[in-house]
Amino acid sequence: MNTTISAAEAMQQTKEMLTASGQRRKNVDRMMTVVIWFCFALALAPLVSLLWTVLGNGIGRMSIDFLTLSMRNVFPGDPGGGIYHAIVGTLIITGFAALISVPVGVLTAIYLVEYGRGPLARAVTFFVDVMTGIPSIVAGLFVVALFTLILGPGARIGVMGAVALSVLMIPVVVRSSEEMLKLVPNELREASYALGVPKWLTILRVVLRTSVAGLTTGVLLAVARVIGETAPLLIAVGVTDSFNVNPFDGRMMTLPVFAYREYSQGNAPCREGDLGCVTDIAFQNAWGAALTLIAIVMLLNIVGRLVNRWFAPKLR
Amino acid sequence: MTITDSPPSGEAPPGPRGRVVRRRASGDTERGFSRIFRWIATGAGALILAVLAAVALFLIARGWPAITATPAELADSVPRYPDDTSLVAYVGPLVFGTLLAAVLALLLATPVGMGIALFISHYAPRRLAQGLGYLVDLLAAIPSVIYGLWGFLVLAPVLKPVWFWLGENASWFPLFAGKVSATGKSIATVAVVLAVMVLPIITAVSREVFLQTPKLHEEAALALGATRWEMVRTAVLPFGRSGVISAAMLGLGRALGETMAVLMILSPGFTYSLHLLEAGNHQTIAAYIANDFPEASGLAVNTLIATGLALFVITLAVNMLARWIVARRKEFSGAN
Numbered sequence: 001m002n003t004t005i006s007a008a009e010a011m012q013q014t015k016e017m018l019t020a021s022g023q024r025r026k027n028v029d030r031m032m033t034v035v036i037w038f039c040f041a042l043a044l045a046p047l048v049s050l051l052w053t054v055l056g057n058g059i060g061r062m063s064i065d066f067l068t069l070s071m072r073n074v075f076p077g078d079p080g081g082g083i084y085h086a087i088v089g090t091l092i093i094t095g096f097a098a099l100i101s102v103p104v105g106v107l108t109a110i111y112l113v114e115y116g117r118g119p120l121a122r123a124v125t126f127f128v129d130v131m132t133g134i135p136s137i138v139a140g141l142f143v144v145a146l147f148t149l150i151l152g153p154g155a156r157i158g159v160m161g162a163v164a165l166s167v168l169m170i171p172v173v174v175r176s177s178e179e180m181l182k183l184v185p186n187e188l189r190e191a192s193y194a195l196g197v198p199k200w201l202t203i204l205r206v207v208l209r210t211s212v213a214g215l216t217t218g219v220l221l222a223v224a225r226v227i228g229e230t231a232p233l234l235i236a237v238g239v240t241d242s243f244n245v246n247p248f249d250g251r252m253m254t255l256p257v258f259a260y261r262e263y264s265q266g267n268a269p270c271r272e273g274d275l276g277c278v279t280d281i282a283f284q285n286a287w288g289a290a291l292t293l294i295a296i297v298m299l300l301n302i303v304g305r306l307v308n309r310w311f312a313p314k315l316r
Numbered sequence: 317m318t319i320t321d322s323p324p325s326g327e328a329p330p331g332p333r334g335r336v337v338r339r340r341a342s343g344d345t346e347r348g349f350s351r352i353f354r355w356i357a358t359g360a361g362a363l364i365l366a367v368l369a370a371v372a373l374f375l376i377a378r379g380w381p382a383i384t385a386t387p388a389e390l391a392d393s394v395p396r397y398p399d400d401t402s403l404v405a406y407v408g409p410l411v412f413g414t415l416l417a418a419v420l421a422l423l424l425a426t427p428v429g430m431g432i433a434l435f436i437s438h439y440a441p442r443r444l445a446q447g448l449g450y451l452v453d454l455l456a457a458i459p460s461v462i463y464g465l466w467g468f469l470v471l472a473p474v475l476k477p478v479w480f481w482l483g484e485n486a487s488w489f490p491l492f493a494g495k496v497s498a499t500g501k502s503i504a505t506v507a508v509v510l511a512v513m514v515l516p517i518i519t520a521v522s523r524e525v526f527l528q529t530p531k532l533h534e535e536a537a538l539a540l541g542a543t544r545w546e547m548v549r550t551a552v553l554p555f556g557r558s559g560v561i562s563a564a565m566l567g568l569g570r571a572l573g574e575t576m577a578v579l580m581i582l583s584p585g586f587t588y589s590l591h592l593l594e595a596g597n598h599q600t601i602a603a604y605i606a607n608d609f610p611e612a613s614g615l616a617v618n619t620l621i622a623t624g625l626a627l628f629v630i631t632l633a634v635n636m637l638a639r640w641i642v643a644r645r646k647e648f649s650g651a652n
Contacts, residue, residue: 010550013550014537014540014542014550025543025546026543028543028545029543029544029545029546032544032545032548033439033544033545035431036431036434036435036439037435037439038431039427039428039430039431039432039434039435040431040432040435040436040440040448042428043428043432043452043455043512043515043519044451046455046466046471046512047451047454047455047458049466049470050458050462050463050466050470053466053469053470054462054465054466103360104360104363104364107356107357107359107360107361108357108360108361108363108364110357110360111357111358111360111361112361114357115354115357115358116361120358120361120362121361123365124361124362124364124365126639127364127365127368128364129635129639130368130632130635130636130639131364131367131368132635133566133569133570133573133631133632133634133635133638134371134573134628134631134632135572135573135574135575135602135627135628135631136573136575137573137575137602137605137606137624137627138371138375138573138624138627138628138631139371141375141605141620141621141624142370142371142374142375144609144617144621145374145375145377145378145621146370146374148617149374149378153613153614153617154613167367167371170364170367171364174364198347198348198349198350199350199353199354200349200350200352200353200354203353224457225456225457227459228457228458228459228460228461228462229459229460230459230460230461230575230576231460231575231576231579231602231605231606234606234609234610235605235606235609235610238610239610256459256460256461256576257461259461259462259465260461260464260576260579260580263461263464263465263468263580264580283469286465287465290459290461290462290465293459293461293462294458294459294462297457297458297459298454298457301454301457305450
């Protein structure tokens with residue numbers, strides 16, 4: 001917050017610095033400008049390289065078959081099969097996670113902005129922030145510990161994954177919704193109260209309606225953040241090669257877990273002269289799934305930002 | 317804070333003390349559904365605290381059998397468990413590996429992250445600054461499994477010559493000693509990938525603080541004839557110091573819990589080795605759990621959950637410390 005040195009010392013330092021040789025100061029300034037531009041370039045390099053690699057490696061595997069078939073009865077090295085089961089699994093599990101997180105997250109944000117004061121509100125604010133730092137694997141372990149208590153050991157169902165993801169998603173939704181609700185001008189609330197509207201209706205019909213664009217953005221970005229989570233799904237939902245749309249029964253496949261599974265299978269053992277066998281098909285599958293996943297994440301990010309830009313009420 | 321109070325009366329007028337208390341307690345102005353709605357909203361807030369408590373409780377409850385088991389029992393049921401080792405001695409190298417990877421990542425990422433934050437707040441052309449900020453945020457949007465793929469298949473081959481060069485020319489330095497991994501599946505590569513992954517959060521938080529530097533301080537520095545770097549050094553950096561510290565801590569929290577990138581890149585081992593360029597020496601808690609969990613059963617599950625508990629405690633401590641620092645300057649957090 002403040003400099004730790006006293007004002008007199010600071011003045012002394014500044015004086016010394018300003019009376020130092022001019023050329024050296026200019027050189028240092030120029031050098032630091034270069035260094036700082038370089039830092040930025042250093043951050044862009046992995047981003048560009050990563051997107052380029054995913055696109056370059058994934059595009060070759062893309063086809064209608066790849067997007068509409070599952071991996072059922074596909075042998076190692078067989079270039080058939082696809083990621084349909086993983087796409088559906090990802091959408092279902094993330095959808096359920098959003099279904100849990102959005103009401104809890106938005107209501108908590110309402111509590112913090114409209115009602116919150118005193119120790120409970122302070123505790124909630126603090127621990128929501130702390131919760132953003134929970135490692136995803138711990139969320140997965142928690143869900144396994146919880147559900148295997150009820151369903152017996154070895155239980156792996158889609159809902160477990162959804163609960164794990166919502167543990168990770170709720171704090172993100174709370175924080176972004178809180179920011180959005182704070183932007184609603186008090187005059188709107190006061191006007192509503194002046195008309196005799198009770199507080200809960202004011203919140204539902206005035207506050208939420210004003211901020212709905214911002215809330216949507218927050219939710220979409222939160223979904224984009226958890227849709228790529230791998231570790232909790234790997235331990236809580238497991239893997240399968242078949243198509244499964246029932247999140248309450250049986251294992252489900254998801255895109256990130258699919259990418260990891262194919263990656264960990266490595267090169268397929270192909271017999272010499274077997275033309276139907278592609279050695280690195282597993283890696284190709286992994287890249288294809290990665291490309292699909294990145295496309296979904298980027299889409300969510302872009303739509304999220306556009307929603308806010310287009311539909312947000314003009315407050316200023 | 318700009319929170320509206322209960323509708324008609326606003327803050328209770330300064331009256332007799334008992335009256336104020338009574339009004340608060342009975343909630344005079346709230347009738348019917350308003351009161352129920354308040355309960356629902358408060359319940360949602362309390363639910364979050366309950367979830368966090370539940371995470372801790374369930375991890376303790378399910379990890380307890382492993383914590384209380386004798387070394388012999390553990391050696392029987394946990395694969396690759398060495399004989400005559402207590403659970404603490406077994407988890408020790410994992411904790412060491414986790415901390416080592418995260419701290420290395422942080423050492424690499426913090427200076428770069430500060431540089432990027434300064435670039436966006438003070439150096440980039442004004443009109444581009446926000447767009448460039450989004451670009452850095454995109455790094456946070458990329459799923460970790462893709463970082464793993466990329467780190468193993470693209471980055472490791474790129475870094476390998478660098479590690480070999482370091483191994484040849486700097487092996488007198490203890491960290492670079494030992495046999496350089498031929499595959500690049502060493503903790504040094506992991507640290508670089510983790511550094512890329514935590515860059516966005518470090519950048520986002522430091523950027524917010526740097527932007528809050530009082531304009532008058534900056535202008536005063538410039539008016540005294542300071543160059544731009546001197547202005548940054550004398551006005552912006554001292555102002556942002558605590559913010560940068562907490563940004564680094566938040567980054568540390570992320571790096572500690574990162575699973576997939578480590579799991580896919582690192583070739584694991586259970587030692588206290590400081591040889592960063594050697595493969596097969598280190599493993600992190602998160603990657604260990606993700607690797608062994610799918611095949612584990614019985615006491616092995618409890619052991620994994622107990623290791624997870626260790627990770628939870630470490631990250632919780634780091635995050636609470638970071639939040640405590642950041643809470644002194646409120647407006648930002650990792651989630652926005």
